[in-house]
Amino acid sequence: MKLSADHKAFEQRIGYKFRHPELLIRALTHGSVSSATRPDNQRLEFLGDRVLGLVMATALLEKDKTATEGQLAPRFNALVRKETCADVAREVDLGAVLRLGRSEMMSGGRRKQALLGDAMEAVIAAVYRDTGFEEAQAMILRLWGDRIHKVEDDARDPKTALQEWAQARGQKPPSYVELSRSGPDHAPVFTIQVRLASGETADATAGNKRQAEQDAARKLLGSLS
Structure with a gap:
């Protein structure tokens, strides 16, 4: 071949x-x-x-x-x-x-x-x-x-790490908002935004909500650091 x-x-x-x-x-x-x-x-x-x-x-x-x-x-x-x-x-x-x-x-x-x-x-x-x-x-x-x-x-879970970052600064835990869902029912695509009380946000898109949340938290952590 x-x-x-x-x-x-x-x-x-x-x-x-x-x-x-x-x-x-x-x-x-x-x-x-x-x-x-x-x-x-x-x-x-x-x-x-x-x-x-x-x-x-x-x-x-x-x-x-x-x-x-x-x-x-x-x-x-x-x-x-x-x-x-x-x-x-x-x-x-x-x-x-x-x-x-x-x-x-x-x-x-x-x-x-x-x-x-x-x-x-x-x-x-x-x-x-x-x-x-x-x-x-x-x-x-x-x-x-x-x-x-x-x-x-x-190795650190990004959602946990972001929550710890917020709590260490006296903030409320981050919130996660579904901005959109697209694609067929058998293969949906979610866009999630994570928001801090201090105003910082980050968006991420993935094939399931959990992964989109993790990716958004990781992205926001990267911008904060």
């Missing part, structure tokens, strides 16, 4: 060239376009999640040799959560090569956090199946980059 020019460009972006191109094709194939002869990426996603977890657990243990399990757990969760996988996927423009059915494409599937996060995990598994753990580990550490070194900050 030969890869297209777009797939080869994606290989360059992730810094890995596949020996078995069919693994990459499968990793990028969403269930909405799969068939009996074109398997989707769900099984690879399952495996990739475990490979990512092992890499990050190992990296965290090596980074901080005195950290307790209670300190390591939130850091680990911050590095392997779907939002982080989707952020990495966006950085390497995975959405441009993701194979989707018409309905998913029409509903903005190439930008959906869940689809991007799942496909990123599938790509990790594809590399693992192609040449083994060491190559997969090297790619993960390269793509996650500074996230591992800055994970102490990222």
Whole structure:
């Protein structure tokens, strides 16, 4: 199987060239376009999640040799959560090569956090199946980059951190307001605004309210700091 020019460009972006191109094709194939002869990426996603977890657990243990399990757990969760996988996927423009059915494409599937996060995990598994753990580990550490070194900050829940920021300054807890909801019922998109009593605000859009609230809080924290 030969890869297209777009797939080869994606290989360059992730810094890995596949020996078995069919693994990459499968990793990028969403269930909405799969068939009996074109398997989707769900099984690879399952495996990739475990490979990512092992890499990050190992990296965290090596980074901080005195950290307790209670300190390591939130850091680990911050590095392997779907939002982080989707952020990495966006950085390497995975959405441009993701194979989707018409309905998913029409509903903005190439930008959906869940689809991007799942496909990123599938790509990790594809590399693992192609040449083994060491190559997969090297790619993960390269793509996650500074996230591992800055994970102490990222590990804090942004809504909790923003509430603590407000309370430390004698303010009421932040309020979250739904500005809009769009998209079909099976794939809604929410825009949420977080507001502080002192007047600062930030907006964020995501596929569910909780994530939009978290993203808005994170954005506002970034502007405050």
